[in-house]
Amino acid sequence: MRTLGLTRTSPVTFEEAERVVDEDGHGDAEENPDGLARVYVSPEVDGWTLVIGPWCDPCDGERAPEILRLCTELSVRYGRAQAYYYGWQGDGSAWLVVERGAVLRRYCETGEAEDEFFALGDPLPLERDRREQLRLSLAAEGSGDAEFEDEWKWAAFDLAPEIAEALGVNPLALTAETRVRGTGVLAVTPHRT
Template identity: 75%
Template structure:
């Protein structure tokens, strides 16, 4: 939390956090119109700590560079750090994978014209495997547009973030009663300008 600049932690349950972060994401929270003012910091789950909220989007036009910096810094300290975006309403996926202080991969598939500008590093094994399943080359030009086969890949990539998260660490979408949990989750304010003005975190 110190590395991320998070403050005013308030213990909450997973269920409470889910409702609050969902409300934030839809711009329905007082004092948090852009959803960036607060995040949920989970207890340790299967050896990972999850930080959940719009503030963590690795391909956000305003926050992307900062998320990249933070993941790189965290991976230097803890060995690995990842950031994801997943729009459950077919809004796309994005992933950022960092290890030992270096970014291995950043990829964005949300249908926006700027998606290809976020691409860094070589495709992950899971990306390559999915493309091969589609009969596509494991190497490709991200800037290529209008190619029907590549459109098929972009459609598949829209839903890939949860699968990558599960393969490389853990996903909040796969937590069960059997998941190893240690500690207490908290809702915390981010250093985003609206964070200091968001009032109580719960």
């Protein structure tokens, strides 16, 4: 929390956090109209600590450099750090995977023209497997091949939760059997408006 600059924590349950993060993300909270002022920091979940909220979006036009820097710092300290965006209503996916200070992959597919500028690193094994299933050439990424781009766009739109699960923890797939240790908190970000 110190590395991320998070302050003023208050314990909350997953259920309460989900409601708050959803309200914040949709601009429904009066005290957090842009959704960037608060995040949920989970208890340890299967060995991972999750930080959830729009503030963590790895491909947000304004926040992307900061999220890249923070994930890099966290990965130096803890070995691995990841950031994800997933739009529940068909708004796309984004992922950032950093290990020991090196970016392995950042990719964004939200239907915005700027998405292509966020790509860093080589496709992850899950991306390669999905492309192979779809019979899409890895060489076609960024080539301007409209058919490839369109088909891959639709496949990648929903890929963030699968990548999170393959590399760590998918917060959308937590169950009663998930190992949890500690207490989750709602925290104020340095972005507080």
